[in-house]
């Protein structure tokens with residue numbers, strides 16, 4: 001119940017499949033949560049997940065104004081101190097190497113990689129008592145996936161960003177770790193195949209590709225994020241951990 005008691009946590013991508021579950025599970029463990037995502041209209045619903053424990057702010061993490069808005073709001077809501085940054089936001093691109101445009105490359109790298117760098121950089125000064133940063137990469141950041149080369153490059157970049165941040169932030173007692181999920185049953189994979197006539201077959205094939213022959217569930221990823229955010233993982237930093245039902249193990 002109290003694994004994050006009185007911790008002040010920023011959760012990005014809070015209106016998404018994993019983000020909503022993260023808001024619920026972090027608040028249930030006693031955290032005060034600054035939840036953020038793109039849509040201003042999500043406020044009532046997200047704050048309603050745990051009334052009193054969650055404040056929602058809409059912001060685009062791909063632009064510096066959005067990043068400053070998140071950090072300013074967090075500082076004012078939390079009274080200046082931030083303990084946890086859960087970089088959960090992300091977008092996916094399913095496009096072949098030969099067809100991906102410079103604009104698509106820039107978008108995926110801005111949202112999935114650059115934003116994590118600069119949001120973290122701006123949050124760190126408020127982590128004056130130490131802290132934990134949890135980045136959400138992907139199995140696509142570890143192994144090659146068909147038509148996901150640009151996404152994989154961004155998520156793979158996040159793996160090295162995590163290790164570099166862990167090294168450079170150790171003197172501030174800030175731990176930095178990354179999670180690499182397999183396919184998790186959220187709007188992301190479902191939107192990804194939405195326009196395909198064979199979408200049900202693709203979803204089944206994706207499930208079968210995991211050693212456990214099913215998709216992951218959002219709480220199965222968030223459970224690890226919660227552990228990494230909490231003091232229970234006090235000897236972990238620079239770790240890259242899969243939650244992938246065995247996908248990358250064979």
Ligand SMILES: NC(=O)c1ccc[n+]([C@@H]2O[C@H](COP(=O)([O-])OP(=O)(O)OC[C@H]3O[C@@H](n4cnc5c(N)ncnc54)[C@H](O)[C@@H]3O)[C@@H](O)[C@H]2O)c1
Nearest residue numbers: 013015016017018060061088089090138181183184186188
């Ligand atoms: N679902 C999967 O199969 C899967 C697999 C591996 C990794 N991941 C990663 O898990 C994380 C959570 O994804 P999810 O499964 O909940 O997907 P999701 O699409 O439900 O949620 C992602 C959220 O990120 C937000 N977002 C996107 N661009 C943004 C921007 N510019 N500024 C602010 N917010 C923005 C979206 O609005 C959305 O609410 C992502 O980083 C994703 O890449 C997901």
